[in-house]
Amino acid sequence: MGKGIARSGGKKASAQGRTELSRTSHWILSRRGPYFLDPIFRLGDRSLSRIGHYIEQGHKVADIGCGWGHFSFALAGAVGPEGKVYSVDLAPKVIAKIQKRAQRGHYLNIEARQSSAADLGFIPDRSVDIIFANGLLCSMAVDRSAAVAEIKRILKPTGHAYLSLGATPPWGYVDEAEWGQILEGFLVVDGGTFKEKWAIVALKLV
Numbered sequence: 001m002g003k004g005i006a007r008s009g010g011k012k013a014s015a016q017g018r019t020e021l022s023r024t025s026h027w028i029l030s031r032r033g034p035y036f037l038d039p040i041f042r043l044g045d046r047s048l049s050r051i052g053h054y055i056e057q058g059h060k061v062a063d064i065g066c067g068w069g070h071f072s073f074a075l076a077g078a079v080g081p082e083g084k085v086y087s088v089d090l091a092p093k094v095i096a097k098i099q100k101r102a103q104r105g106h107y108l109n110i111e112a113r114q115s116s117a118a119d120l121g122f123i124p125d126r127s128v129d130i131i132f133a134n135g136l137l138c139s140m141a142v143d144r145s146a147a148v149a150e151i152k153r154i155l156k157p158t159g160h161a162y163l164s165l166g167a168t169p170p171w172g173y174v175d176e177a178e179w180g181q182i183l184e185g186f187l188v189v190d191g192g193t194f195k196e197k198w199a200i201v202a203l204k205l206v
């Protein structure tokens with residue numbers, strides 16, 4: 001276990017996590033890439049401006065599959081000191097980096113956790129206003145339906161989730177049929193086509 005890294009599960013969970021990590025389609029950047037190059041890859045990315053409209057000061061946000069945390073820090077600024085950002089990733093290295101940066105920059109509202117998106121047990125049910133899952137599902141070799149179930153579990157009935165596919169097959173794991181199935185389980189508020197590769201969704205309330 002990396003020193004100072006908050007993580008879920010025991011030894012068995014860590015071994016599973018390592019196997020899963022080796023199969024993520026984004027593993028080179030998330031495990032080895034120098035983090036300072038990350039903002040270059042994010043140039044022109046419109047994810048935040050799409051979801052920004054729904055974010056308010058004091059909101060609780062979960063940045064799931066946060067990578068080096070480029071968006072976590074922007075989200076932490078947007079929700080302010082009364083808000084909170086959970087930065088979650090399977091890769092211990094990126095979580096350790098975020099924890100260091102958060103400490104240095106006095107971002108007391110960031111809680112960085114090494115965990116699979118398929119098991120977010122440390123986040124209470126229906127407690128999160130905004131979920132930001134930019135390029136997450138397409139990077140997950142396994143357990144995508146469990147991750148979607150966790151997104152539904154932690155999202156508030158009034159909340160919104162931003163889901164996007166950074167890559168589609170053969171580079172990413174989610175094809176058009178699966179993307180359709182995922183979105184069918186939500187109320188699609190914006191975006192949603194496979195061509196767009198992003199959607200803002202809310203819970204379907206019965």
Ligand SMILES: C[S@@+](CC[C@H](N)C(=O)[O-])C[C@H]1O[C@@H](n2cnc3c(N)ncnc32)[C@H](O)[C@@H]1O
Pocket residue numbers: 020024026027030042064065066067068069070071088089090091094115116117118133134135136139140141166
């Ligand atoms: C394409 S990157 C996106 C990074 C970040 N969201 C961004 O937009 O800059 C995908 C991230 O998802 C993470 N990831 C893959 N599988 C995961 C899982 N099962 N649980 C949590 N994170 C996962 C990878 O480690 C990687 O950092």
